[in-house]
Amino acid sequence: MDTFLIISGVVLLVAGIAGCFLPVIPGPPLSFAALLLLHFTKRTDLPLTLLIILAAVTLAVTILDYIIPIWGTRKFGGSKAGARGATAGLIVGLFLGPLGIIIGPFAGAVIGEMLSGANNQKALKAGIGSFLGFLTGTGLKLMVSLVIAFYFVKFAI
Numbered sequence: 001m002d003t004f005l006i007i008s009g010v011v012l013l014v015a016g017i018a019g020c021f022l023p024v025i026p027g028p029p030l031s032f033a034a035l036l037l038l039h040f041t042k043r044t045d046l047p048l049t050l051l052i053i054l055a056a057v058t059l060a061v062t063i064l065d066y067i068i069p070i071w072g073t074r075k076f077g078g079s080k081a082g083a084r085g086a087t088a089g090l091i092v093g094l095f096l097g098p099l100g101i102i103i104g105p106f107a108g109a110v111i112g113e114m115l116s117g118a119n120n121q122k123a124l125k126a127g128i129g130s131f132l133g134f135l136t137g138t139g140l141k142l143m144v145s146l147v148i149a150f151y152f153v154k155f156a157i
Contacts (some may be wrong), residue, residue: 002041006156009034013149020141022101024094027141028058031148044155054148061144065137072133073109078126085112086130106131 012034019027032054039046069090070083078086089108093100109130113123 002043005037005041006043009037009152009156012037013145013152016145017142017149020138020145022098026062028061028144028148031145031152032058035148035152038152038156046151046155050151054144054151057144058148061140065141068137068140069105069130069133072129072131072136073126074129076125076129076132077122078109078113078129079116079118081112081116082109082118082123082126082130083112085109085115086126086133088112089130090134102131102134105134 012030015025016027016029016031016034019025019030021027035046035051035054038044039051069086073082073086085108086105087108089104089106089111090101091104092108093102093104096104106127110123110127113126114120118126
């Protein structure tokens with residue numbers, strides 16, 4: 001049974017790291033689920049405090065992943081229209097594959113700003129903010145998933 005749990009955990013870790021780049025897949029929660037599977041094996045004794053801390057960090061990063069691109073749009077001078085456009089662009093981008101996921105929020109913020117009457121420069125600036133927010137969220141998710149992977153390997157071996 002332990003072997004099955006560890007193999008399932010490795011699969012979840014790989015899916016979790018992939019999920020850091022593909023917004024359809026919840027990366028850090030899958031990585032954390034892998035750590036939970038490892039916890040239920042007889043081979044390891046994961047500290048409860050580690051699990052609680054990583055659960056809290058996973059939850060925080062998962063929530064922030066939805067907030068950061070909107071915040072980036074606003075920080076770079078975007079209006080509510082730009083933030084809504086970034087959100088709509090992310091949703092549309094989900095159906096266009098990996099490139100759509102990256103370009104969607106940027107294009108959505110720019111289009112949202114232009115529809116609200118902003119000039120091209122302001123719209124482009126809002127789009128850049130949205131893109132930087134997306135990259136920041138992706139980086140945070142990747143860091144958390146890699147930390148979880150580190151602990152998985154450390155306690156599995």
